Amino acid sequence: MKKEDIKVCILRVGGTNCDAETRRAFNELGVVANVVHANKIIKEKNLLDYDILVFPGGFSYGDYVRAGAIWGKRIKTKLGYELRKFDEEGRLVLGICNGFQVLVEAGLLPDFEGFSESPKAALASNTSIKYECRWIYLKHENSGNCIFTKRIQKGERIFMPVAHAEGRFIFPKKNENEYLKRLYCNDQLVFRYCDEKGKYAAGKYPISPNGAFHDIAGICNTDGNVFGLMPHPERACYGWQLPDWTEQSQILRYGDGMLLFESMVDYLVKR
């Protein structure tokens, strides 16, 4: 597929707010991305015109009830068929922050046995009980299943900001060990919070900004084509977005966030 032919849909509803910077990241790589209101795609039923679907950050429908819950249910009822097909054909679905919450609430992540009826995990309130906007380190854990991180070596450490109040990834207590084992067996674990030197956070604040189970920051589905993460790669795309760029002798062109967007585009171009 030619780069110019890639079609990206950045879906939004009332309360979505990271669509513009997400589009900018694709544009930077020469890929056209459309920001589309969910009302429009539900009406026109043209989701399958796109190759990449992004659920960006924000507070969809105010995140009333629980972060991502309303939109998660809504996409299942209004876009369920198309979304299933989109996934079956191996097209790419990315959820950033609120988007990750939506994918989990909709049962797309983790998909141990396909889309689940009810959520198998949750993104609960941060242990600090407040909103956290800070830069954190992530360790890449994936052995190659995740399409979105192909540009990153396993064990590599990357730098990105988080900004959320509900980002503590958890499994139901009784299934914790079983589900974690499955994540490992299926190569679904993608990012874990770690410190500057790459040592896992082990829940320690603020290295882990939210106290997530097993320091989990992002996971993909069993096929590696659906991926969600709490940190914001679109805010770590350029060197000047880094929190310490003024300390460096030269401003980097790109930040680590760009690696995710490059991985997606690479994959589609090679396909």
Add this chain to the structure above:
Amino acid sequence: MYLRKDLPFELFVINLMDVTAKQLIEVSNELGLALSIKEMKATQEYFLSKKRNPTDVELQTIGQTWSEHCYHKTFKGDVVSPDGTLILGSLFQTYIAQATKELNLSWCIDVFKDNAGIVDFERGYSIAFKVETHNHPSAIEPFGGAATGTGGVIRDVLGVWAKPIACTDVLCFGPLNYAYEKLPLGSKHPKHLFNGVVAGIGHYGNNMGIPTVNGAIYFDEGYVGNVVVYCGCIGILPINKFVRATKIGDIAILAGGKTGRDGIHGVTFASVELTEKSEEVSRSAVQIANPIEEEKLTRAILKIRDQELCSGITDLGGGGLSSAAGEMAYRSKCGIYVDLERIHLKYLNMSPWEIWISESQERMLISAPKKNLDKILDIFESEDAEAIPIGRFTEGNTLRVNYKGYKVAVLDLNFLFKPPTVTRIANWTEPKFSDPVFPEPKDLTSCLLKLLSTPNIASKESVIRTYDHEVQGNTVLKPLQGKYSGPNDSAVIKPLQDSWRGIAISCGMNPNYGKIDPYWMAASSIDEALRNNVSVGGRRIALLDNFTWGNPEKPDRLGGLVRAAQACYDFAKVFRTPFVSGKDSLYNESPLGPVTPTLLITALGIIPDVRRVVSVDFKHPENLIYLVGETHPELGGSEYFKLNRFIGNGVPRVRSEAKRIMETITATIDAGYIKSCHDLSEGGLAVAIAEMAFSGGCGAELYLGRVPKSNIKRNDYLLFSESNSRFLIEVSEKYKDQIETLMKGIPHSSVGRVKRKNRLSIYGINNELIVDAELSTLRNAWKSTFGD
């Protein structure tokens, strides 16, 4: 006196014919109009000339429009001395607007005309900026008050067709450890207010996807009864899309949320003192916030702007429709007709006056030619936002309001927008504080550590990180710098994708100086806001003023206000920095007395290329540290004196070389010589160098003997004096000669060096070691108060 009309809804006619002055005041009180006897008499005369009595809707309209909050009558009125001689005509015209007028700068595109001031940015883009106060509501309900304060100021920016790109917040509270038993009845504890206000601001900005990038939190006993909440918003707009041309025949469209009983009498409530009954009486004056509604509204408004479908816009803030509709018509030299029945309500059975003056949030009033109406309504629908035509702009200059087929208000706009001039007495007497006498402490290291942990200096990281300051992805210089979260002087935003040009946002506020002299408080606040801006590379700076003061009907309060406003004029002229917008909040009084008079100065500067921005942290060991500007024995109102429980008398002044110093800093940054820069403010030289050191993880040595000074012989005074117009800069030794050339003629001196060792060592006037501490000790002291 009140006659209920025989109608299918509640409407009263109030008998103003042959009633006494006492009865007029009773009417004002009973209806919550907050009008004075002079204003009630003018109202009576108007209706006598019309040979009829007013309806409640009409009286409420007058009450809202003439309120201090909406009309700013103190700032527009006459000020006289206690013996009755006129001091000046209008504080606003004489001081604030006058400086801007005299400076006459071409880049000030639209100032003091609208909800927000507009200045030029580049290539047809302009920046809009507004800072609001939301003190009264926040005192009653801190979360809702602060959230709707943010929501309101965002709409001010939308009200000039700008896309919101950043928010600011400056907050003042009583001490968080204030004794509960001392709290007057009806006042809420500072800790409760602090938690609620911070949560409210984060809730609105975060939910709307606008980064909150700059601010301050200040503590003083004077805020126990009167919390101060300043909310700011900055927007960007292509100036050719700005339209303010409402015409006769245009449709009036109410867009956004539904109208309810929340926010009834918000403005009249904001124009009186707080009492123990405020909560009971005025709870309904606080609005309810729904940021998602405003997010949808914003998207729709930017779409109709880009498609050029409208002729005018204004936000619904204080006074709701009653204020916005009349104002828009009056400004456009036409009349307006509104049908209240068309408005979507939150509750059944609202009286027409309630619908008319409700301050329910997330609403805007738009005017548009009839032919574009369908397109506009479609756009709102596509965003799941409401918009309804509620009336039209008419010939003549009459405001007409109907409800269910009945006329409920008919008012001449020329009457409504020409309230009687207010005359107030101003009388300022210089307070007498003596300069304290106490020996120089032996352990200055522990003094520095104590200062770093005082609430006004300590890191506010635990608050700042609850605000999303990264959303939109354009925050080049964050409020917190790098690994150690150092305190950057300004935030820098890069608003356009294809340009390196940026804006620097900073603020300055010194309430404690005002206790000695409001004039020097204002001058110092301007100097501080400018210093913060200049430190990161900002120039061509525009200012915003926000006054929070006590009851202006009390001569001493107004006396101080006049002095502060005079300094605003004087120093806007000196620095050639015009005021472009502002807002005052008066009547901040509680059973504990007046609020500490507080002037917030916000500064908006231009950064020609964001890649040259300078941050606060020391960069390289062995670089030289220069101190630019002179240190005077100015500790009056300083944090050091406060620590020792003194106020003092020697308040920091602003001197004639201030402008030249700032220009030299800018030139030195442009030449590329400055590696890091920090202004000297609360806690003086010692706090500033400590912050630079622990922010960069580099130690430093400093020699007080080399500090440019006048009349100081004590180490502690040199360390902690808060003299204005001073900067610390880090420079590579190889640029020493160039620095000397650039700095010729202004006070400056190489005072020390950045060091690899993790210590800050300061040597006194006689070269003895007086401060010696590890960076981690300093950093911990700074962070321990509020945590991270």
